Amino acid sequence: MCGAIAYEAKPLNQKIDACHCEQCRRWSGHFWASVNSEFSSLKFVQGDDKVKWFRSSDLVRRGFCGECGSTLFWHPDRHSEYAHILGISAGSLNAPTGVKLSVHIFVAEKGDYYELNDGLAQKPGH
Ligand SMILES: [Zn+2]
Numbered sequence: 001m002c003g004a005i006a007y008e009a010k011p012l013n014q015k016i017d018a019c020h021c022e023q024c025r026r027w028s029g030h031f032w033a034s035v036n037s038e039f040s041s042l043k044f045v046q047g048d049d050k051v052k053w054f055r056s057s058d059l060v061r062r063g064f065c066g067e068c069g070s071t072l073f074w075h076p077d078r079h080s081e082y083a084h085i086l087g088i089s090a091g092s093l094n095a096p097t098g099v100k101l102s103v104h105i106f107v108a109e110k111g112d113y114y115e116l117n118d119g120l121a122q123k124p125g126h
Helices: 020-030
Strands: 006-008 013-020 031-038 041-048 051-055 061-065 071-075 085-089 099-106
Touching: 020 031, 020 071, 031 071, 051 071
Parallel strands: 013 099
Antiparallel strands: 006 041, 013 031, 031 085, 051 061, 061 071, 071 085
């Protein structure tokens, strides 16, 4: 949001996941929409030193802007199978993004204050 951080990354596909798990809701303020990328493809144009990482679980760390607090990254860095994946906030992407919201995940943990009726697939977990 503040522009301190800018980056580029290569998406694994053109799909955006909307995660309704309790952690993502608390972290983002609602559900968290992200595109999965190859962690090794992440390149900072500026502000790599502004990224703050928060360990949200034993296996996962979440990155945000230390200046304005914008949510940026979800990285399962301690998960041997998925450590190469980096989830990137869909809201942080510049248009045209080339990606589309395609699935709701962890709907079993979704908030009780909204309904999902956009016709997209819904998964109880991931
Ligand atoms: Zn989540």
